[in-house]
Amino acid sequence: MRRECSIWRINPKDVLPEAPKLFSDTFVLMYSRQMSILAMAASSAALGLATREDVVAFHKKVLQAAVKLQDLTRSLMLKQGTYIRPPFIPTPDKVDFVEKQQFLNAFFGKKRALTVVEITHLFLNVQTNAIGKALITGFGQIAKSEEVKQFLKRGKQIAQKHMEIFSGYLLKEDLPAPMSWDAAVMDFTSSIFSDKLMMFLTSAMIAAGVGNHGMGMAASPRKDLGFQYASLIPEIALYAEDGANIMIKNGWMEEPLQADDKDQLMDS
Known part of the structure; x- marks a missing residue:
């Protein structure tokens, strides 16, 4: 556990732990969730490019920690009712195919x-x-x-x-x-x-x-x-x-x- 935490270590000179909080707890959760998304994206890309076993192992740990953080923040925000859900679109009952080039154009006429x-x-x-x-x-x-x-x-x-x-x-x-x-x-x-x-x-x-x-x-x-x-x-x-x-x-x-x-x- 200590080794996993060391991935995220910050220089104590850069933070004043005793200071009052600057952001609400809900925002901290949302920001943490966003950072976990960035970490997952970066480590996933690194895993596809890395060759050395120790580098691969490192990014696996980062990815696992990021996924865990994503799950924890999402679960907690859903429980609190603070999770911002994206728009809901009804599921179609059949597959349609594009028939007109107008599908790509949106500068003139009806979009x-x-x-x-x-x-x-x-x-x-x-x-x-x-x-x-x-x-x-x-x-x-x-x-x-x-x-x-x-x-x-x-x-x-x-x-x-x-x-x-x-x-x-x-x-x-x-x-x-x-x-x-x-x-x-x-x-x-x-x-x-x-x-x-x-x-x-x-x-x-x-x-x-x-x-x-x-x-x-x-x-x-x-x-x-x-x-x-x-x-x-x-x-x-x-x-x-x-x-x-x-x-x-x-x-x-x-x-x-x-x-x-x-x-x-x-x-x-």
């Missing part, structure tokens, strides 16, 4: 109804942006650096914009959109987490956002949806770059392993 896969990704993107917005709102309240504060404020605006865009597609189809988590942020303003840790967690959410938008674009046959996702990804990418620059400037970004520069080696 077809959203597919369940398109609905799923729209719902997911609203939900993750709502979680991200609440997270960086809380972080912005306690950040020490003015540069970090301004970065987080900008992220809050981007998240709100994306929530409104994706929610609009669902509401036009008379489908429910996920709720906002703004009320889950407490009014505490003293330091709880280090700016370094908050920037790291924010960067993780940004990376997840880019991935979610990309998956949504790939899974959306309707052209207007695909173009919408594509138009929003550059905005997130530029925001991510600005965050990386802040982390580099402050010495917070660990440099990943790189391939050897053969030209440089030849010149040395």
Whole structure:
């Protein structure tokens, strides 16, 4: 058990355990559930790529821990009545096939109804942006650096914009959109987490956002949806770059392993 817990170990200098809570318990559950989804996705991909037995074993442990966390948070939220269920679509009694190219087009004329896969990704993107917005709102309240504060404020605006865009597609189809988590942020303003840790967690959410938008674009046959996702990804990418620059400037970004520069080696 100790070895499993060490996977998630955080530097004590980055957290003040005695401080009042910054987020509601329900939000912490929702955020933990979201992090378990990211961990499952990352470790599943790693298991398909890793060769060394010890690396495979490590990612199996991470995956098992993430699945356990996902099950625990979902079960507890269902028991509490706080689990946000996605829209329900009646199960068809037969299989239909696409007969017209209009199925793909949505720029002119009447738009077809959203597919369940398109609905799923729209719902997911609203939900993750709502979680991200609440997270960086809380972080912005306690950040020490003015540069970090301004970065987080900008992220809050981007998240709100994306929530409104994706929610609009669902509401036009008379489908429910996920709720906002703004009320889950407490009014505490003293330091709880280090700016370094908050920037790291924010960067993780940004990376997840880019991935979610990309998956949504790939899974959306309707052209207007695909173009919408594509138009929003550059905005997130530029925001991510600005965050990386802040982390580099402050010495917070660990440099990943790189391939050897053969030209440089030849010149040395």
